[in-house]
Amino acid sequence: MKDGELGRVYGEGEFIFKEGDEGDRMYVIQSGRVRITKKTPSGDITIATLGSGEIFGEMALFDRLPRSATAGALDEARILSIDKKKLFQTIDRDPTLVFKTLESMSRRIRRLDEEFTKLRKSKIDILQIFVNVDETCSFILEEAKNFIKADNGSIMLYSDEEKALLIKAAFGTEWNPKTKLNAGEGIAGDVLKTGRAELINNVSMDPRYKKGSADINSVLCVPIKGRNTHFGVINMSRISENLFTIEDLNLLRFIALYASIAIENAMNFSRLRNVADEVLMHATMLDMLG
Numbered sequence: 001m002k003d004g005e006l007g008r009v010y011g012e013g014e015f016i017f018k019e020g021d022e023g024d025r026m027y028v029i030q031s032g033r034v035r036i037t038k039k040t041p042s043g044d045i046t047i048a049t050l051g052s053g054e055i056f057g058e059m060a061l062f063d064r065l066p067r068s069a070t071a072g073a074l075d076e077a078r079i080l081s082i083d084k085k086k087l088f089q090t091i092d093r094d095p096t097l098v099f100k101t102l103e104s105m106s107r108r109i110r111r112l113d114e115e116f117t118k119l120r121k122s123k124i125d126i127l128q129i130f131v132n133v134d135e136t137c138s139f140i141l142e143e144a145k146n147f148i149k150a151d152n153g154s155i156m157l158y159s160d161e162e163k164a165l166l167i168k169a170a171f172g173t174e175w176n177p178k179t180k181l182n183a184g185e186g187i188a189g190d191v192l193k194t195g196r197a198e199l200i201n202n203v204s205m206d207p208r209y210k211k212g213s214a215d216i217n218s219v220l221c222v223p224i225k226g227r228n229t230h231f232g233v234i235n236m237s238r239i240s241e242n243l244f245t246i247e248d249l250n251l252l253r254f255i256a257l258y259a260s261i262a263i264e265n266a267m268n269f270s271r272l273r274n275v276a277d278e279v280l281m282h283a284t285m286l287d288m289l290g
Contacts, residue, residue, distance in 0.1 A: 010073035
């Protein structure tokens with residue numbers, strides 16, 4: 001990688017950042033092309049090929065989450081990096097950067113909309129068209145009920161802000177909207193921590209079980225796994241003596257695979273909207289001050 005007067009020159013095939021890396025800056029392509037790829041179970045897929053003048057990696061300036069994709073030079077490319085402080089200093093001098101950033105985000109949102117539209121052919125595909133996290137969780141839980149008979153169920157997601165598992169959707173007598181568990185607390189908290197799916201057919205004998213308003217007998221608890229971490233669980237329980245089976249557990253694990261994709265899509269869409277709103281608000285403030 002060579003230093004340049006404006007940006008840095010990356011050789012063909014050289015990585016600018018990799019999926020999972022920490023990010024604190026966005027990038028502008030001054031010349032050349034950049035390929036954006038994402039890991040999947042069947043191998044890396046190309047999400048986009050970007051050219052001169054285009055922006056990428058801007059989400060890291062706002063959500064401070066690990067990179068969700070990999071960026072590499074398709075051929076020799078000169079790339080300018082901009083951290084958050086430099087971004088707003090640049091915006092003060094040249095507000096057109098706001099509109100370029102918003103244009104980049106709009107294209108990404110439009111591309112997501114187009115991809116979601118393509119996935120309307122089956123119920124499993126419908127899991128990926130929701131852009132609201134709570135609605136997505138509710139839909140997944142309703143579909144799970146169609147396959148696995150249960151008296152109660154919930155989807156809990158880990159909140160970095162509250163450092164706890166929070167219920168996002170539920171059915172049955174066990175649902176208490178205020179319920180939250182720390183990682184490692186209760187059966188759900190332990191499953192989140194270990195990443196191991198569990199079938200428990202006598203919860204009264206399990207010291208991790210936290211008794212609620214219903215006399216639960218049999219429980220399924222499956223982690224919802226992201227690329228690098230577990231970020232939630234799906235719980236299903238029965239009051240009757242009709243116990244869950246290994247087949248029920250395997251089926252819920254299968255549902256959780258699709259749930260993880262759908263929920264991450266909804267989370268990413270929500271973050272993208274929030275970042276666009278933040279940039280637009282800053283641009284509006286600059287316009288008012290001007």
